[in-house]
Amino acid sequence: MTTNSHTLMGTAGGTFLSIIPNIQSADIFKTIVLAGVGAIVSFTISLVLKSIIKKHKK
Numbered sequence: 001m002t003t004n005s006h007t008l009m010g011t012a013g014g015t016f017l018s019i020i021p022n023i024q025s026a027d028i029f030k031t032i033v034l035a036g037v038g039a040i041v042s043f044t045i046s047l048v049l050k051s052i053i054k055k056h057k058k
Helices: 005-022 025-057
Strands: none
């Protein structure tokens, strides 16, 4: 099965352009906030686990 790159790019571009009008600014803000919270939680958990492993090895 051969895929035509023009068809693939046209489909991807059309999908992207049809999604753009449906994205609201509140959704973008919510996504940014949730990404920040997730990064902070992930960093904190990794520090806690690192300290627990360090204490457990001693």
